[in-house]
Amino acid sequence: MKKIIFTVLFMGILSGGYAQDSSSPYQAVVALDGSGDYTSIQDAVNAAPDNRQEPWLIFLKNGSYREQVIIPATKTYIHLIGQDKNKTIIHHCLNVGGKPEEGTEPAKTAYWKHSVHNPSSEVHKLEGSVVYIKGDHFYTENISYLNDWGVDSQNGPQALAMSSQADCAAYNNCIFRSFQDTWMTSRTDSHRLYAKDCWIEGAVDYFYGSGDALLENCTLYNLRSGSVIVAPSHKNVRFGYVFRNCIVDGNTAAADGKQKLGRPWHNSPRAVYIHTTMRIPLAPEGWTNMGAIPGLFAEYDSRDAEGNVLDLSQRKTEYDGRGPDNPPKGSCRATITKEEADGYVYERIIPGDDGWNPRAMMEKLPSPAKLKKKGDKVSWKAVPAAAGYVIFNNDRVIGFAKEPIYTLPSEVKGNLKVCAVNRYGSLGTESVL
16 A cells, blocks of 8 residues: 555656645646645646646636746647736746847847847747747636836847737736737637736837737736837737727826827727726827737727826827838828727627627635634635635645545634635635634
8 A cells, every 4th residue: 555655646746746646626736845746847737637628627827937938839738827816926037129230329228138139048949938838718817927128127129028929829817928019919800808807017018919809907007108008910800809808008108198009010900998997197199100000090989097088189190001901191080989899899799609608707606604713623614616725824725625524634723714716716715724
C-alpha cells in the first residue's frame, strides 16, 4: 500500500506539482507556494486535455505570476479563475519594438532591453503579448493582466497585456494594464468577445483589432493627454465594438479635454458607445483620423460625470483616408438613434448560431447558509447547482470541497470564509464565520 501511495505522489510531482485533490471542483490549482498542483500557469495549461468540449477549470491562488501564458488552439474551453483580481496577477516585461538606430539617445532606447526582437533579451522570440489566447471558448475572471513594460515606463512601443485570437472569449471582473496596445482582439471578423466589469488601461489604441466585441460595465482608463481608446480594423462584421454602460476615465494628465474615443486603423471599422459616462472631458470632435474610413463611429446617450447628456453636435463625421486601399476622403455619422442603440444588445451580438452564453458562466451563486464550526469541522448548507466550494482562512485558500463539510487543518486562526463554485469555475458570494 505504501508503495502505491508513493508512486501516485511521485507521478503527481513529475507532472508539474502535486497529485490533484479529488475534493476540488477544479481540475487544477496553481499556487506559487507549492500548495497547488502547479506553480506555473503555463504548466497547468499544457497539462489540460486537447480539444475539450467542456470547461477545464484552473484555479489560481493569489500571487504575482511573472510568466508568459499561451493558450494553444488545441486547448479549448480553458477557464482561468483567479482568487482576487487585485492579488492574482499575471505579468511580464516585454514589447515588440525594433532595434533602435545608432546614435539614438539612451532614454529613447530603454525599451530594447525588453524587446522580443532583441537576441540579448530574456524575452527574445517570445510571442508579443503577456497572455495570448488561441483556444476557443476561453473564460477568465478575477485576474490582473499586466504588461510591466507599459505600466512601468508609461511609454511605447507596442506592449500587449492580452491578445485574444479565439472565438467565444469571455472576461469577467478582470484588470488589463499597459500603455500602448494593451488588448488586441481577434483578427477574425466572425469571432465574438464578451467582457463585463473589467478595467482596461492604456494611452495609445489600447483596445484594438477586429471581431464582434461587447463590453458592459467596463472602465476605460486613459493615462495621458491625447489618449486614444480604440483602433479597430473590422472588414465585415455585424456589430464591431460595442460599449454599453461603460465609463471613460483617466488620470490628471488625461483630464485636459484632448482624449479621443477612437481612430480607424484598417478596412471599415465599427465602434459604438451606448450610455457611456465620461468622467473626464473628451475632445469635442470625439474621434480622429488614422488612415481608413470608419463604417460607423458613433455614440448614443453619452453623459458627463454628473449625469448630464453631452452635446454631440461637434463630433467628427468627415475622415481623411491614407494609403492605396483607402479613399482620400470619407464620412460616417457620429450618432445613432435610440431604436438603433436598442439593437446593440447581448441577445443579438453574443449568442450567434451556437447559443454561446457567457453571462451564465458569470452568475454568482449565493453565499452558503448556516455556516458553522464544530471542533475541527466546518459545515454549511449545500448551495443548489454548486460544483464545489472554496474554503478560506482570512484571505488564504486552505482547501476545497465538493460536499458542504470540511476538516480544518490545525493552524487555522482568524475568520473562516466559504464560497460556492458554479460549474464553470466562477466564484460565488462568500459566507463569513
